[in-house]
Amino acid sequence: MTASIHLPRRLLIGGGAGAELGSILSSLECRRALVVTDTYLHDSGVVDRVLGSLGSGIEAVVFADTVPDPTDHCVEAAADVLRSGDFDCVVGLGGGSPMDTAKAAAILAASGGRMRDYRTPTLTDTPGLPIIAIPTTAGSGSECTRFTVVTDTETNDKMLCAGLAFLPVAALVDYRLTLTMPPRLSADAGVDALTHAIEAYVSRRANPFADSLALPAMRTIYANVRRVYEDPDNHDARSAMMLAATQAGMAFSNSSVALIHGMSRPIGAHFHLAHGLSNAMLLPVVTEFSVDGAPDRYATCARVLGVASDDDSDAAACLALVTALTRLNEALEVPNPQACGIPAAEWSALTSLMAEQALASGSPANNPRIPSAPEIEQLYTDVFAQ
Known part of the structure; x- marks a missing residue:
């Protein structure tokens, strides 16, 4: 059997990796990022701490309205922000829900339609905007997977969406961001x-x-x-x-x-x-x-x-x-x-x-x-x- 293997292009692992966001974005020639996160990480200062590494020449706008177990409505809201802001990349910062929201929004903003159009067995390989993932929990693994899960609010069904388009191009895996996990x-x-x-x-x-x-x-x-x-x-x-x-x-x-x-x-x-x-x-x-x-x-x-x-x-x-x-x-x-x-x-x-x-x-x-x-x-x- 031949196995087809797919991994992020860049993977930084270790304490302090989150502070490398600026250098990663520069290496990807990205200058304007939408940072998809949640209210807790935004209000607790984690977002500011990570974005403090950006330096000059890179802008970031924060979308902090993600919800646990992301819904199609939440993804569509993030995609709307992406479409209107001349962004060249998406950063998912948080647990599985913010990262999955970022991945789905990057595809929806680029290719249109509704999230149900992308559920399995459909495979979505045509990339949207580059995705950079920064996990703050040690669990979902979404930072390095070609999957995202979004709830269809009309059917109350959790949709598995798959394809290379959902695979982040880079992941910053910093255990220090998990120290506040209850x-x-x-x-x-x-x-x-x-x-x-x-x-x-x-x-x-x-x-x-x-x-x-x-x-x-x-x-x-x-x-x-x-x-x-x-x-x-x-x-x-x-x-x-x-x-x-x-x-x-x-x-x-x-x-x-x-x-x-x-x-x-x-x-x-x-x-x-x-x-x-x-x-x-x-x-x-x-x-x-x-x-x-x-x-x-x-x-x-x-x-x-x-x-x-x-x-x-x-x-x-x-x-x-x-x-x-x-x-x-x-x-x-x-x-x-x-x-x-x-x-x-x-x-x-x-x-x-x-x-x-x-x-x-x-x-x-x-x-x-x-x-x-x-x-x-x-x-x-x-x-x-x-």
Whole structure:
């Protein structure tokens, strides 16, 4: 099998990388940037700190109206600003939502139409404006992926949009920008990144290049996510998590995600739970369902995490993996849907629709064990009851 690999053209990693924005823009011959971010980062001074590196000759205008789980309306608003401002690049500064908004707006402003025109299985490879990504969370990996996710407000469906057009040309990966992440966000983003690594490795689209990133990423995340949850000021753990999240992002961008992500997007669309939290809820239950589809691969995950040894059978290693992921959620105090205030009746009423939406996303088809709609419905039921 031939694997087609796509990565950002420039990738700066390490403490202080965010201060290199000015030099990166200069190297790309960009002089007027729209910075897409959120209100918190704008008001907390993070945006000003990053933009302080621009120097003379480069202008920046800030769009700080992004929302969690970006909607088509939010993307259209950012695209309108882009069209009217003679910009030559877009900077996504923040977690997955601002970066995804920036990526989608760059395409929409250049090519027109509506976001639903770009949802999978459509592949959008014709580039819009250059995209520069600066993550402030160690989780989404959006800074180095050829995907973006936008909610269609008319259908309440989270649309996966894919193609080389969504791949940033440069990413500045600065762990210092994650030091203010609260424990809940640190945990959810960390498990999101762990899910990226595991799904990239067990996916039916896995390949040796993606494997080489996914395996060290999952090892590092599993070893450090508890540390950043319990000790937010731990620079070593923050640095390790930031690098691993980027590795996991590159892994799934060049492999794929699978059933967990397919099921997670409808949860976020209907119940407005953070994407990382939805993934965390699903990870143990869906892994247990999926292990029979690729026991050797899941067993390798267990051994890489250090929860099984080479002497263990694959079956024993798979069981140890599911147990370890369950205990990780317990240690990180990941709530179930009921603890998040979702009524049982409302969850049950939407399981059929969510299963349809999960399958329509295409991600479940990459899973080692491909589920039917009734099986996905049962998994949603199991997640609620856990």
